[in-house]
Amino acid sequence: MNERLTQLRRLMAERRMDAYLIPTSDFHESEYVGEHFKCRKFMTGFTGSAGTAVVTAHEAGLWTDGRYFVQAAKQLEGSGFTLRRMDQEGVPTIEEYLEQMIPEGGTLGFDGRVVNSQTGEKLKEILEDKHVTFSYEEDLVGQIWKDRPDLPAEPVWILEERYAGKAAGEKLADLRKAMKEAHATVHILTTLDDIVWLLNIRGNDVPCNPVVLSYIVVTEDQCNLFINEKTLNKEVTGYLEDLGVTIRPYNDIYQYVKLFKGEKVLLESSRINFAVRNNLDSSNKVIDRMNPTAGAKAVKNPVEIENERQAHIKDGVAITKFICWLKKNIGSVPMTEIRVSDYLEELRRQQEGYLGPSFDTISAYGENGAMCHYSATPESDKTLEPKGLYLVDSGGQYYEGTTDITRTVALGPITQEEREHFTLIAMSMLRLGHAKFLYGCRGMSLDYIARQPLWDRGLNYDHGTGHGVGYLLNVHERPNGIRYKTVPERMDSAVLEEGMICSDEPGLYIEGSHGIRTENLILCRKAEKNSYGQFMEFEFLTFVPIDLDALDLSLMEKRDIQYLNEYHRQVYEKISPYLDQEERQWLKKATRDV
Numbered sequence: 001m002n003e004r005l006t007q008l009r010r011l012m013a014e015r016r017m018d019a020y021l022i023p024t025s026d027f028h029e030s031e032y033v034g035e036h037f038k039c040r041k042f043m044t045g046f047t048g049s050a051g052t053a054v055v056t057a058h059e060a061g062l063w064t065d066g067r068y069f070v071q072a073a074k075q076l077e078g079s080g081f082t083l084r085r086m087d088q089e090g091v092p093t094i095e096e097y098l099e100q101m102i103p104e105g106g107t108l109g110f111d112g113r114v115v116n117s118q119t120g121e122k123l124k125e126i127l128e129d130k131h132v133t134f135s136y137e138e139d140l141v142g143q144i145w146k147d148r149p150d151l152p153a154e155p156v157w158i159l160e161e162r163y164a165g166k167a168a169g170e171k172l173a174d175l176r177k178a179m180k181e182a183h184a185t186v187h188i189l190t191t192l193d194d195i196v197w198l199l200n201i202r203g204n205d206v207p208c209n210p211v212v213l214s215y216i217v218v219t220e221d222q223c224n225l226f227i228n229e230k231t232l233n234k235e236v237t238g239y240l241e242d243l244g245v246t247i248r249p250y251n252d253i254y255q256y257v258k259l260f261k262g263e264k265v266l267l268e269s270s271r272i273n274f275a276v277r278n279n280l281d282s283s284n285k286v287i288d289r290m291n292p293t294a295g296a297k298a299v300k301n302p303v304e305i306e307n308e309r310q311a312h313i314k315d316g317v318a319i320t321k322f323i324c325w326l327k328k329n330i331g332s333v334p335m336t337e338i339r340v341s342d343y344l345e346e347l348r349r350q351q352e353g354y355l356g357p358s359f360d361t362i363s364a365y366g367e368n369g370a371m372c373h374y375s376a377t378p379e380s381d382k383t384l385e386p387k388g389l390y391l392v393d394s395g396g397q398y399y400e401g402t403t404d405i406t407r408t409v410a411l412g413p414i415t416q417e418e419r420e421h422f423t424l425i426a427m428s429m430l431r432l433g434h435a436k437f438l439y440g441c442r443g444m445s446l447d448y449i450a451r452q453p454l455w456d457r458g459l460n461y462d463h464g465t466g467h468g469v470g471y472l473l474n475v476h477e478r479p480n481g482i483r484y485k486t487v488p489e490r491m492d493s494a495v496l497e498e499g500m501i502c503s504d505e506p507g508l509y510i511e512g513s514h515g516i517r518t519e520n521l522i523l524c525r526k527a528e529k530n531s532y533g534q535f536m537e538f539e540f541l542t543f544v545p546i547d548l549d550a551l552d553l554s555l556m557e558k559r560d561i562q563y564l565n566e567y568h569r570q571v572y573e574k575i576s577p578y579l580d581q582e583e584r585q586w587l588k589k590a591t592r593d594v
Helices: 002-014 039-044 066-075 094-101 117-130 140-144 168-181 192-199 234-242 250-259 274-278 292-298 302-329 337-349 366-370 416-433 443-455 558-578 581-590
Strands: 019-022 052-056 060-064 082-085 107-109 133-135 186-189 214-219 223-227 245-249 264-267 285-288 354-357 362-365 389-394 396-398 405-410 436-438 466-468 477-482 501-504 507-510 514-517 520-530 533-540
Touching: 002 039, 002 052, 002 140, 019 039, 019 094, 039 052, 039 140, 052 094, 060 066, 066 082, 094 117, 117 133, 117 274, 168 192, 168 214, 168 292, 186 192, 192 214, 192 292, 214 250, 223 250, 234 245, 245 250, 250 274, 292 477, 302 337, 302 389, 302 396, 302 405, 302 520, 302 558, 302 581, 337 354, 337 362, 337 389, 362 366, 366 389, 366 507, 366 514, 389 514, 405 416, 405 514, 416 443, 416 501, 416 507, 416 514, 416 520, 416 533, 416 558, 443 477, 477 501, 558 581
Parallel strands: 019 107, 060 082, 107 133, 186 264, 223 245, 264 285
Antiparallel strands: 019 052, 052 060, 186 214, 214 223, 354 396, 362 389, 389 405, 436 533, 466 477, 466 501, 501 520, 507 514, 520 533
């Protein structure tokens, strides 16, 4: 890492750059990126999914959020990079740091394809008084990274309407209607999940997210898809042409947008890269707002909803079998974090329609569970013992949808503190899942329901309580989410609509000791409507038992026990038909009334 820093600083000095920005991003502002785009990981050694590195002539820092403080502190040791804990007292923001460190008339460097337009414009505004110049047309890390993986080019396939629930032609018509309402003549769409949702196609260009590297430009009578043509077979090419889609080379987007003159261009500056936005002619009027497809795809249609219910039964069967196996074999069968994670993946593969994981499984035993987004490696791979807590956060991609579930399991005796924390988290998850609220509420309105049992005791967790989930798409999907404070760049605080799917995942993490998270996915739906308005409620999609062996019933109110028993009756009813006799007997006991 130190040698890479030296090489980067040499290139910076040759170009008279005072600072170089390295975000965690691809050309499309994707949350998770393929190996080709992991420049920040290459430079720092930090493997988390979120973080930004800044390098100057004499300092190097990595900014990341509370999910990764423990992990980043370990991985940055000896790298030459200092951990900057975001949102903590005394820690400057990246913008504040750059304003302080770049001298009058200095230069800030970055690859304009991996920094979004909103960030770039914000930096311009902040650094304007110091007359800072931007140098954004070179990828300096790419010049150092000699064995860099190629851009992915996986085959594209068509998602049939029996899974998508709505024809791509109808979705394009809806998009053009939204463009007209926004008085836009051109729409530039670069977010990968929006593009594949719009066209009812899928791919495998981002690990765990079935998307395709591409850009789309839509007008009233044209739809131009910029994509690597090697990914398209004759069937897909014919399908796209029948939709009226013109196929163009992937990298031609940068020259194509220069052709617009005097157009009203709809785009989302926080999701379009700085290079594409900067190539627009000044004669165009930019309409900057959320892509219309973002809200449309978040509201699942009836076919998608019914398919999601089926996907979660399949997933619930796999996870229930896994927990049963853990409980019965701990101490007698060799188990490590990686081995049991591999076994869980094997159980999911047995389910019809399973396509792969929806994110990298978090398999964490003991103190490793305190790292929210821990990833077991051969060096960190702990042996599971018949004591303490084991946390597994995992999900699957099925033709019928996307799943995401976390369960924490007692492998044997646990401490009273662990038992208390486990119980509070179970209460938190179940209470949020039973919330009833008036239409118009956002996730911010509901977050306290989950956090109250913790806040009452002076406890908390440094992540949101819930995020939107896509349909055979990204496991993290805006614009819906559940968190107590807004994070503007996440754009996940929309009004909760019928058909939206959220995670419900409170947690508690005690560094050096244990971590606990219990997560179900919940579907927003309408409840009764009366003189006060339209009430809304949630439906659990996830059906896997909550470990009764880890509960302290004395901490639970009557309603908490009622919620738990009701949930467990549904788990048994829905999952038991797919188990063998021994597993069914175990599940009967694991879901008994308490």
